[in-house]
Amino acid sequence: MNIFRPKLALLAAAAGCVLASPPMAHAQDKTDLKKSIEALRKDMQSMRRAYEWRIKRMQRRIELLEKKSTTAKGQVRPRPRKNAGATATANKAASARRPSPNKTQKRPAKPTATVQLGPRAKLDLMFGVSASVVAGGSSASRDNLGTLLSGHHDPKQNGIGLQNLEVFFGGTVDPYFAAKGTITVQVTPEGETEIELEELYLTTRSLPYGLQAKFGLFYADFGRGNQLHQHQRSFVDTPFVLTRIFGDDGLRNPAASIAWLTPLPWFSEVVLGTMMPTGETASSFFGEAGEDLAGFVRMDRSVKHLRDLVYFVRWVHGFDISPTVATKAGLSLITGPNSTGRRARTYIFGGDIFVKWRPEKTQRGFPFVAVTLEALYRIFEGADTSDPTHAVLRDYGLYAQLVWGVRPGWAAGLRVGWAQGSRGSSADPLRNNRLRLSLNLTWLPSEFSLVRLQYSHDRAPHLPGGNAHSVWLQLQISLGDHFAHKF
Amino acid sequence: MKKAHIMALTGIAFFMALAAEVNARVRITTTTPDAAAIAKTIGGQHVVVTSLTKGVSDPHYLTARPSMIHRVFRSDLLIIVGADLEAGWLPAVLEAGRNAKVRPGGRGHLDLSRFVKLRNVPTGTVSRAQGDVHLKGDPHYHLDPANGLVMASAIAGKLAELDPDNARTYTSNLRAFHDRLRRHIADWRSRLVAMRGRPVVTYHKSFRYLAAAFGFRVISEIEPLPGIAPTASHLIRLVKRIKSQNVKLVLSEAFRPRQPLDFVRRNAGVAVVIIPHSVAPSAGIKTYTDLFERIVSAVEKSGSAGR
Numbered sequence: 001m002n003i004f005r006p007k008l009a010l011l012a013a014a015a016g017c018v019l020a021s022p023p024m025a026h027a028q029d030k031t032d033l034k035k036s037i038e039a040l041r042k043d044m045q046s047m048r049r050a051y052e053w054r055i056k057r058m059q060r061r062i063e064l065l066e067k068k069s070t071t072a073k074g075q076v077r078p079r080p081r082k083n084a085g086a087t088a089t090a091n092k093a094a095s096a097r098r099p100s101p102n103k104t105q106k107r108p109a110k111p112t113a114t115v116q117l118g119p120r121a122k123l124d125l126m127f128g129v130s131a132s133v134v135a136g137g138s139s140a141s142r143d144n145l146g147t148l149l150s151g152h153h154d155p156k157q158n159g160i161g162l163q164n165l166e167v168f169f170g171g172t173v174d175p176y177f178a179a180k181g182t183i184t185v186q187v188t189p190e191g192e193t194e195i196e197l198e199e200l201y202l203t204t205r206s207l208p209y210g211l212q213a214k215f216g217l218f219y220a221d222f223g224r225g226n227q228l229h230q231h232q233r234s235f236v237d238t239p240f241v242l243t244r245i246f247g248d249d250g251l252r253n254p255a256a257s258i259a260w261l262t263p264l265p266w267f268s269e270v271v272l273g274t275m276m277p278t279g280e281t282a283s284s285f286f287g288e289a290g291e292d293l294a295g296f297v298r299m300d301r302s303v304k305h306l307r308d309l310v311y312f313v314r315w316v317h318g319f320d321i322s323p324t325v326a327t328k329a330g331l332s333l334i335t336g337p338n339s340t341g342r343r344a345r346t347y348i349f350g351g352d353i354f355v356k357w358r359p360e361k362t363q364r365g366f367p368f369v370a371v372t373l374e375a376l377y378r379i380f381e382g383a384d385t386s387d388p389t390h391a392v393l394r395d396y397g398l399y400a401q402l403v404w405g406v407r408p409g410w411a412a413g414l415r416v417g418w419a420q421g422s423r424g425s426s427a428d429p430l431r432n433n434r435l436r437l438s439l440n441l442t443w444l445p446s447e448f449s450l451v452r453l454q455y456s457h458d459r460a461p462h463l464p465g466g467n468a469h470s471v472w473l474q475l476q477i478s479l480g481d482h483f484a485h486k487f
Numbered sequence: 488m489k490k491a492h493i494m495a496l497t498g499i500a501f502f503m504a505l506a507a508e509v510n511a512r513v514r515i516t517t518t519t520p521d522a523a524a525i526a527k528t529i530g531g532q533h534v535v536v537t538s539l540t541k542g543v544s545d546p547h548y549l550t551a552r553p554s555m556i557h558r559v560f561r562s563d564l565l566i567i568v569g570a571d572l573e574a575g576w577l578p579a580v581l582e583a584g585r586n587a588k589v590r591p592g593g594r595g596h597l598d599l600s601r602f603v604k605l606r607n608v609p610t611g612t613v614s615r616a617q618g619d620v621h622l623k624g625d626p627h628y629h630l631d632p633a634n635g636l637v638m639a640s641a642i643a644g645k646l647a648e649l650d651p652d653n654a655r656t657y658t659s660n661l662r663a664f665h666d667r668l669r670r671h672i673a674d675w676r677s678r679l680v681a682m683r684g685r686p687v688v689t690y691h692k693s694f695r696y697l698a699a700a701f702g703f704r705v706i707s708e709i710e711p712l713p714g715i716a717p718t719a720s721h722l723i724r725l726v727k728r729i730k731s732q733n734v735k736l737v738l739s740e741a742f743r744p745r746q747p748l749d750f751v752r753r754n755a756g757v758a759v760v761i762i763p764h765s766v767a768p769s770a771g772i773k774t775y776t777d778l779f780e781r782i783v784s785a786v787e788k789s790g791s792a793g794r
Contacts, residue, residue: 055665058602058640062647062658122623124591175592178582206587210560261560261585267553269583318553323541323769326552358550360541360769361742364714365548408716408744446714448615484579487551 125171128480130231132163138470144463147429148470151238152249153230155472157189163474164230166198168483177202182229198229199252210261214273219252221259221271221314222332223350223374225399226250234370234403234413235438236454236472241397241419244430245348245378247283251275251334253310267318267328275310276303277336284346284378285310286339294393294424294431296340296382310336318487324360328487329353341384349377356487364447368405374398394422395431413440413454426461435459449477513650516562516589518573519546520766521629522599522638524775526566529643529660533653539580542767545742547619547714551576559584562595564649566642569600570626595649602641603628606695618712630764631696632672635775639664671776675783676701682786686732688725688757690739690748693764697738697782706732709739709747717747729755736789740764758789 137158140148149155153164163186170180181200187193201216219227225242242250257273277285287293289300303309316330332350337343352374359367375398382391397419405411415438424431440454452474459467515536517523523538530536539555540546546568559565559580567573581590588595605624613620628634643661647654683702687694690709698705707728711721728734729751737759739748752759762782766772772781 055636055640058637058644059658059661062640062644062654062661175587203582205590207585210585212583212585261556265557267557318556320552320554326550326554328553356550358544360543362544362548363742363744364545365550446615447619482575484551484574484576486579486583487553 123171125169126481126483127167127169128478128482129165129167130476130478131165132231132474132476133160134163134236134472134474135160136470136472138468140458140463140468140470144468147462148458148460148468149237150240150243150248150429151230153184153186154237155470161189162187163236166229166231170483172205173202176205178205179203210263211258212261213256213258215256217252217254219250220255220275220310220312220334221257221273222246222251222312222334222348223314223330223376224352224354224372225374231476231478234401234411234442235415235440236452236474237438237456239374239399239401239415239417240434240436241374241376241399241417244397244419245284245376245395247280247287249281251284252281253277253279255310257312269314269316271312271314271316273312275312275336277308277310277338278303282310282336284338284348284380285336289339293340293380294382294391294421294428296389296391296393298339299341301337301339301342308337310334321355325355325357326487327353327355338380340382341387341390343384344381346381347379351375354487364408366405366408366410368403370403370405371401373400391423393431395424396420409444411442411444413438413442429460429462432461434461447482448479449475451475513563513646514561515564515566516558517566518577519568519629520768521775521778522566522568522642524766524773525635525639525664526642526646528664528774529639529657530646531656531660533650533656534646541769542763542765542772543742543770545740546572546765547575549573549576551579555580556583559589560586562586562589564595564597564645565589566597566599566645568626568629569598570605570623570628571621572626597641597645599638599641600624600626600628602637603634606699607692618710619714621713625692625695627693627764628696629775630694631700632668632675632775632779633700634696635668636665639668668776671779675779678783678787685736686734688729688734688737688751690737690743693740694738703736706734709737709743709751722747722750726751726755729757736760736786738762738786760785760789762786 132153134155136155138145138148138155142157145155145157155161155163165185167183167185168181170178172178179200179202182198184196184198185193186196197217199216199218201214201218204211204213207213221227225233225239226246230238238250253276255273255275257271259269259271262268262270276282279286280288286301287298289298291298301308312332312334314330314332316328318326318328320326330352332348332352334348336346338346352372354370354372356370357368358365362368376396378393378395380393380395382393383389397417399415399417401413401415403411403413415436417436417438418434420433421428421431424433426432436456436458438454438456440452442450442452444450452472454470454472454474456470456472457467458470512532513530513534515523515526515530515534517526517536517538519540520538520542523536526534527536537558539558540549555576565586567577584590586595587593590596591598600623605626605628607621608624609620609622613622629638639661643657646657650657679701685703686706687698687703688707688709689698689705692705692708692710692713695705707725709717709722709725711717717725729737734755734757737748737751737757739759739761741761741763748759751757762785763770763772763778766775766778772778
């Protein structure tokens, strides 16, 4: 078993060295060589001491397992047993004799065995903070800035602002559940501090057949952009097609979903879920009572029936196009009631594709090119069909973005966003024909900080002059644990 | 008609038998090709091994691709390097992979870092001002060939546990692997015997196990701090240091940028040797011994190992 032949090999090596050295080698060289060989010998011995006991311990374990398996098969029995119970006791005894890693560490076979193996254990709890500060300004007036950049975490005033502070935590609850949560803190232009529970949900860990359930407060599994947090976007602001259709803060509410990894030979997942239609985080559904969309005022509606809930489905595929190009593409549908009538409903359809190229040889993950394209289409029934004011509002839009990691620590971004609403008044910032072009350059001194300079040009008919120019400088940092990045 | 039926049935039976044969094998997924190469040697025909990464990129910065989720979902055993090397992407893959068996704590989860003695485990207060510090210790342990012995034993032990019917094969494969590797280690050490005690500069702190295995001293890095790009002033200081300490050799992985290495080579007159950091089948490094064979001959060729 333990065939260790350093001596033989050493002799051969030494002979080789001697033969290889030129005949005019001086006596000095020879002593050097002898010294080296002596050092090598010592080296090998210390290595043997350091590793041998560990390897032996593992081999003992393997042998025990081997014995156990042959006993189980009934081929070789070390001793005849009277009954199955006795065998069980024997197995138990064998496993008791088998040294557990902890025991061996406490009771080393050799003095060298007192070393600590592997990293020290740590509970898999994660806790981290990410923060963004933004400085800059826009040619739009202060009153119009809110309609120009409507995302909850978009810059809210010219000058300096705390864009977002996000506290996230997560970990494994028990063998059955894992939990994740995000709390955001924001300072409004009025100087007030807003604290918000953004997400808090449980996912199952061990459902069979490739199923995974999710409960709690979370962003609806719709498209790509809706599920991203502010610091995960490669731009200072949120694409306005998302804020137009899903509201300032995206579509998130208490919900439950189940995702099934299909048996197809590539990554293919179907997500089915249901969500509450209430509040400002579901603006295409109940939203906030009293507010209006294109003149349709929202009533105070509550959930009374199963059909009053929002339902969504998403089918997403992911595969490698080549060893250096990977892609993920999905189709989503969401439907639910809206509060402009008793029976009025909203339907939203979406398609998204993300493609990332990264060559085999990279430095700090650079270079890379990541392209995202996402399109949305909403059908919004304004008031009940019986109502004389009834109308169907159609909104659609898309954004396409390209992020190019040019060289280690540097990335350039380009994004085009467009949205339009059928019969939308040009003065209505939520329904008019808008276009935004953004260009940015990001410097990442390390994995935990970045500085981003962004220029955006907006064509928005509701603004005086019909367009706006904005320049923002963003500083973003992350403290503490880092959640692994999703694709 | 009947004939066609029989043929179809035979065909189906054949494919079912084939599928059963494939299913009977232990499906192993590893995060690096090093563990994959060892697992292939130990498992032989009883295992199907795939590595999630290719061994040519920087192992610290990888993306969690959807294809990885698919792989993890269909694995019986997941072998990881551990010590937070995969912390940036593996948790996302495991979460979406829905395979409780191969998640930490599961029977099919093997964290190899638990079996080796990790170097440079920081103590006291650690700050990210020190760069991208590995809090659990240096995870590049596979670059000490003696750790290959330990990794192989751990893999064989796990395989024997998961597939006891073939435990005998795993043990004998392990024995053969150990014998072979030990003979190689003696050979490699003797070939690099002149490197003992020699000062060496590396690009990143990724060759400390290699240095310990072959007895050379890493006196400094091209990077001022782990994961932080070199600055001009740091490189100028480094050149001075290289000259004053008589360093003859700078070691770097292939994926590192060339400019700082060329600067040091030109200004300090040292040999810059590019060595592989991992088994990489696409680069012709198919086995664990191939990896060291490449490293040792690259250092030998540089002339730095000569007397």
